[in-house]
Amino acid sequence: MAEILAMPRADQQALLRVEQADGVLRLILNRPPANALSIDLIAELQAELDRSAADSSVRVVVIAAQGKVFSGGHDLKEMTAHRNDADKGEAFFEQTFEACGKMMQTIVAHPRPVIAEVNGIATAAGCQLVATCDLAIASDKATFGVNGIDVGLFCTTPGVALARGMKPKHAMEMLFTGEMIDAGTAREFGLVNRVVPAEYLTQVVNKYAQVIVAKSPAAIAIGKRAFYQQAELGLADAYAHASRVMVDNMLGRDAQEGIAAFIEKRKPQWSEE
Missing domain, CATH: 3.90.226.10 (2-enoyl-CoA Hydratase; Chain A, domain 1)
Structure with a gap:
């Protein structure tokens, strides 16, 4: 502790x-x-x-x-x-x-x-x-x-x-x-x-x-913000917004590190955000 x-x-x-x-x-x-x-x-x-x-x-x-x-x-x-x-x-x-x-x-x-x-x-x-x-x-x-x-x-x-x-x-x-x-x-x-x-x-x-x-703080922050934003939109706009966020998330350092760690069967090292 x-x-x-x-x-x-x-x-x-x-x-x-x-x-x-x-x-x-x-x-x-x-x-x-x-x-x-x-x-x-x-x-x-x-x-x-x-x-x-x-x-x-x-x-x-x-x-x-x-x-x-x-x-x-x-x-x-x-x-x-x-x-x-x-x-x-x-x-x-x-x-x-x-x-x-x-x-x-x-x-x-x-x-x-x-x-x-x-x-x-x-x-x-x-x-x-x-x-x-x-x-x-x-x-x-x-x-x-x-x-x-x-x-x-x-x-x-x-x-x-x-x-x-x-x-x-x-x-x-x-x-x-x-x-x-x-x-x-x-x-x-x-x-x-x-x-x-x-x-x-x-x-x-x-x-x-x-x-x-234990999760990526960057991904948590991105995801929380996007969740509440898309909830206020119509269905088509919600998917468009969520898709753009997913692209930005994929381009980020933590998604690259997390996917690499999954493939390499190791623990990911997250950024501080």
Whole structure:
């Protein structure tokens, strides 16, 4: 096991704990019990995502959480306090949703795979965070919901992520009813990839992360970007775009090295990207 390069911050009250080892960056939400996505926590996530995108030593990002709740979504107490502002909170609400949307888009645009490690409740924007990550692995104790409708607030922004990762009727069922679903149903709906016993969750996430770390970082970055780009195109345009990316990928150093290593029956030596 490699030495931890960035230990958790000395201040145990830090909103976000940051760990890095063996090519894996772990971002741990640290606002128990709800791990609510306050404007400050969103900003810290944004900063770490931006930093790690330019750090070649980071090959996989894992977003996890401290405690029994992955994230309860936006900090409704923080938002309610701003109803006393002169504009009744409008500017702060805009700031919050804009910052959260930017952070979610940064996950999608991040050159590394981002994995959600979910061991507890993920609701509203917390569920949105899970849906936005490239992969999600949940414990058998995890539950999920977009329950803003219960307080008169339709989870429209979480719906953006749900609509892109689930069948429309599954997404609408969650959005309309606000009902929680268990981890098994979340897997059936396409919200998570795997459901594992809680005691093995981190071990399984680390296993998946290390499998990815062993792959070509250049190919991963190219492929992730192309996957999301082609998903927004019509069929013919998607194939045209994907074909061009495949050509560029084939011309790259890592594809040449990887194919040669396969033919020569040896381990490939990947570039740093």
